[in-house]
Amino acid sequence: MIVVEDLSKSFGSRTLWSGVSFTVDRGEMLALVGPSGAGKSTLLNCIGLLETADGGEIRVDGSDITRFGRGARRRFRRDTLGYLFQNYALIDNATVSANLDVAVAASGVALRRRRREYGAALARVGLAGRAKEKIYRLSGGEQQRVALARLLVKKPALILADEPTGALDKANEAMVMEVLREMSRQGATVIVATHQDRVQAGCDSLFEVGSR
Numbered sequence: 001m002i003v004v005e006d007l008s009k010s011f012g013s014r015t016l017w018s019g020v021s022f023t024v025d026r027g028e029m030l031a032l033v034g035p036s037g038a039g040k041s042t043l044l045n046c047i048g049l050l051e052t053a054d055g056g057e058i059r060v061d062g063s064d065i066t067r068f069g070r071g072a073r074r075r076f077r078r079d080t081l082g083y084l085f086q087n088y089a090l091i092d093n094a095t096v097s098a099n100l101d102v103a104v105a106a107s108g109v110a111l112r113r114r115r116r117e118y119g120a121a122l123a124r125v126g127l128a129g130r131a132k133e134k135i136y137r138l139s140g141g142e143q144q145r146v147a148l149a150r151l152l153v154k155k156p157a158l159i160l161a162d163e164p165t166g167a168l169d170k171a172n173e174a175m176v177m178e179v180l181r182e183m184s185r186q187g188a189t190v191i192v193a194t195h196q197d198r199v200q201a202g203c204d205s206l207f208e209v210g211s212r
Contacts, residue, residue: 001026001189002047002158007056009042016042020056022207026157029180029190031203038210040193041162047191048081048160049073060158082156082188084176086163088143090135096122096146097131103150121152125175141172148179159183161192165199177202 001024008018016039024030032040045051047058049065057064065076082103083089090099100118122128125145135143144164151159161180165173177199184190184204192203200206 001061002191003057003059004047005057005059007043007046007058008054009039009046009051010054017210018055020209024189024191024205026189027184027187028205029184029192029203031200031206032191032193032209033195033200033206034209036195040195040209043209044160044162044191044193048083049076080157082151082154082159084147084151084159084161084164084180086166088140088147090143090146092136093134095132095134096127096138096149099135099146100131100150100153103154117153118149121149124152125149125179141168144168144172144176148176151183152179155183155186155188157188159188159190161190161194163193163195165194165196173198 003023005021007020009016020043022030032043034040042051046053049068053066056066058066060076060080065073068076091102097118100121101115104115118131119128122131125148127142127145127149130138130142135146138146159180161176164180165176168176173196180190180192181202190203192199194200
């Protein structure tokens with residue numbers, strides 16, 4: 001599904017990485033690994049069109065997304081992409097349900113239809129009956145579970161996860177990896193930037209950022 005070819009990124013006179021090439025198939029989980037400062041998050045952000053690579057191509061289903069204009073980028077994020085951020089990227093003063101609404105509205109699917117799935121998604125991540133709670137009242141682990149539920153209701157074809165377990169205990173780490181694995185089995189392509197051995201072991205393949 002995704003082919004990254006000869007990608008490069010620099011900041012001023014410093015080349016962060018160059019010649020980055022790899023392929024990730026549909027249903028595969030890839031771990032981006034490497035030391036702190038190697039540019040794992042930057043590479044993930046380039047794939048998610050949050051940052052711009054200096055050279056190379058990123059082809060998703062045959063289309064080079066680095067050439068997308070503003071409208072095509074917006075549609076790509078809406079229709080294809082799901083992001084799992086380390087800081088959760090939730091609306092703190094809104095309810096759990098309202099945060100799921102944002103993901104569903106962005107997906108282009110009728111809100112009423114997807115809302116029927118909220119209960120099952122929240123139950124899957126251990127938050128059954130918590131839809132009306134405000135995000136700021138939840139623990140960090142619970143907020144990450146909301147972020148997971150957001151992915152479950154959106155059903156993106158491509159999931160990018162930036163250190164999704166870095167601040168979690170083992171139980172919540174296992175929850176994150178179980179859900180990501182389930183989604184990959186259902187056909188999603190999952191790319192995880194991580195420095196944790198257990199997360200790497202749970203992926204199908206590794207790409208070491210900065211080694212090429």
